[in-house]
Each structure stands twice: as structure tokens, then as C-alpha cells.
Amino acid sequence: MSSILARQLQSHARSRPDAVAVRLAGEGAAEAVLTWGQWAEAAAALAARLHEQTTANAVVLVGIGNHPAFHVALMGVLLADRRAMAMAPDCAGSEIAAAATRTNAEAAIGTEAFVEHAAMHGLRCVDRDELIDATAADAQAVWSRHQGDGAVLLSSSGTTGRPKIVQRGTGSLGAVGESCARGIGFQADDTVLLTIPVHHSYGLEHGLLAPLVAGTRVELVASFDAERVLARLLAGEATIFPSVPFIFEALAQAHARAGAGGLAIRRAYSAGGPLPTGVYEAWQGRLGVRLGQLYGSTEIGSVSFNDPDEPGFDPTSVGRALPGATLVVLDRETPSLNRPLGAGEQGRVAVASGGMMSCYVDQPSDELVDGYFMTNDVGWLDDRGRLTLAGRLNLLIDIDGRKVNPAEVEAVLAAHEAVAEAVVLPMRMTETMNRLKAVVVPRAGMRVDTNELRQFARGRLSGHKLPRVYEVRESLPRSATGKVLREALLCS
Incomplete structure (x- = not known):
């Protein structure tokens, strides 16, 4: 049975074969353009090649990054009914070797450096530059x-430990693409500007799956530069802009430096971590855009969206369930569906969705219970079904x-007016005793006085919640999608 993704790609290729589907431009490198017709033809060519060179259900490592060739590779692998392990193109050789071993991969598609490493481990390799212009016999x-x-196989964020490899089937991918396209409102005349990695779940869903379902054009950004991206937004190159908090903050700062006018973006929304109130207010006040949250x-996959156009919009919420998803909150100690x-009752968030994973690749999953995934997020639903997050269960x-x-x-x-961001960590004192440590990043142009910050916290928190140690840093270690890597902070 053909998947919705394959049907949609064929449909767009037939109805507007010469229209641009995906483009990489403005990156100081050669422009790369993929039309709907090229995408369908090149994906079929790759699928035919994989049928000949790999076994049924084989894993293919894909290390391409934000480039139209990624769209060809992913759809080509799915069209061949194989499994694509999406990876960063700049992975170290040891990371490629580990992925190949954990997944029993048979082939690799990627940049020259990526496939060079993959070939050392006996994988059949396809260079990225062979993909876009290929045709099928x-x-x-x-x-x-x-x-x-x-x-598709995706590595989990690894914010609190070793990343897991998540498997999401073609049906799941089509379901989340439909859910996001409908719930957020992707349209055929929209343009998505993608600054986040397309090989991560968020970028994949909003830079490939939802646009493919809706027939939306995608403009890819290979490496983020605040001034360049802001210029593209000011020029009206995007109507949909999904991104992450630190990028929204960097763009607000670049906008303030430039003294520029407002933006005409129909949909702009953040995911990957809490959106700071100051960033939301800067975008609304100076750029004229109300940011949603996902x-x-x-x-x-993506399961809820906080629509800024909805009556009673609360910017601190992550919104209501997207079509096809169900959100429930359970007791955190003894969760029961x-x-x-x-x-209004706070507890552990559980989710059922047609877009969620089928399994972890090389380990069991205790989180899947009766069709629901038991997240480690803590939050509550209001009387309108809107979810607000309060933290992580395993971070207590x-x-x-x-x-x-x-x-x-x-x-x-x-x-505190001088603090841009803060992370609070456990500090082991003895075998049985913890205290708290705070790592803070100052706002641009400001200095954090830790004694003053200590007094500020003392007036607002109970004694056992007060950090004993304060560390000031210029920045925090982050994943590719902007999540703070707490494990890295703990190790340091």
C-alpha cells in the first residue's frame, strides 16, 4: 500500500513539476534547487538503486544536513521500503561507526567526508552530489x-544521558506531516524558512513532512547567521518560520541592532525548550510577531501547538493537541491511564499520536503503555485542553x-534583569545529601552580581530551593536543536 508521503510527492510532481519544492540559497555556496518533478524522479532513481544494492528493510545512514539532497535521500530510502538513519553530516568517524554497528547498516548516503568514513566500515556509499539530477530507468x-x-531512525536528544535510536515508520511520518499541516495551517502558497537541522525530528517534520503533505516550498539555511536570516525575513522570503528559542533571541538582538521594521510572517513558532518571556515580548513589541509554541x-513527534490567533492565547502554554494526538496528565508517582x-492538576504528561515511534532500535521501551507514550514531562491541562509544562520528571x-x-x-x-538564562543542577555533597548549583548567562551588555542574585532568589524561594553555588558563563552547551545539555554541565 503506497504511503501518503509517496502519494503526495507524485501528486505535486504531476500538477506542478517545474515549481520549486526545496532550495538552498544565500549561504555563500552554489545554489541548489529541487523542483517537485526532480524530487519525484530522483527519489525513484535512488529507490531503484537501493533495491539492487541492499536487502529488504536495510538501514541506510544519511549524513547530508540542510541541503535539497536530503529530501531526495529520505524519500528515496522510504520509497525503497528501507530505513533511513538521519545523521549530522559532520559526524566523527567513530560516531558513524557506532551508528552502523547499532543499526546493522548496509549503506550510506552523504557528503564526501561522511561517505569516506562510512566506506571504511564496509558500507555501500552514495555521494550527495549524485542525487538531485539522477533519473530512473x-x-x-x-x-x-x-x-x-x-x-526513519532518529537519535533522541541525549539531554540527560546516552541518546537512544527511535524508529518511526512511514505511516507515522505521514500522520505527523498531515497533523502539522492541518493544525498549523501549511498551504501550497506558503514558504518555510528552515534554520534548524532537517535531520532532527523537529526540522524533519516542519521542513520536509508537513511541507510535502501541503505542497509548501522550503528554503533551507545550512548554517545560522542572525544578520543574514533576519535580512531574508525582512525581505519577505518566508511566511512560516519554525525555530528554537536561542535563534529567536539572536534574531531579536540583531533586529534591535539594525533598527529594522516589522516582519510579515504568517506563522512563527518555537520548540525545543521553554520560550523565555523576554524573547516573546521582544518579538511581539519590536518585530510585530506573536510567537506560538510547539x-x-x-x-x-509534534503533538501540540499554541496558536497565537486563538482567543485567550497564553504565550506560556504549549497549546492544545494537534489533530490525531491526545494529551492526558497522570499522577507522577502512580501513573494510570x-x-x-x-x-489544573499537575502530573506526568502522556501522549497518544499516530505520529509517534514504533520502538527503540536496540533496546526495549518501558515508556509505551496501551498506545500511550509516558513522557518525562510534568505539566497540567487547563479547562480548554491547553497544556502548560512545568519541568521534567527525571530532573527533579x-x-x-x-x-x-x-x-x-x-x-x-x-x-532577574541581568540574567538571560539559568540552569539549576544537583551538587552531590555526600552519599545521601544534595545541594543546588545555578549556572547563569548574563544578558547582553550586563553583568551578573552573584551576591545580588542570591538575595533576589532568597526573597522568592523556600530555603531548600536556594542554590548554594552560582557560576556565571558566557553561554551554555546545547544540542543542534538548541536544547541545553545538562549532562555536559554536570560532567564539567
């Missing part, structure tokens, strides 16, 4: 053979037998 035979049995993860909590810190939610302490510290 019998494209129709390839499309007819497609069963919709492929999958909630999801590698395991569950038979006893969901009521409106035991202080003398009492649980401290670091998100609560971080929010207090970030409310």
Missing part, C-alpha cells in the same frame, strides 16, 4: 513496488527528602 515500476514499509519530542488528572532533585523542580528555580533566576 523505470520510475513507474519503482512507485508501483512501494509498500509503505520503510522507516510541543513534541523525537519519540512522539484509568485515572487521568483533572484540569532530592534535597533533604524534598523534591525540587529545577524549572521553578530557573524561572525565578531568569526573572
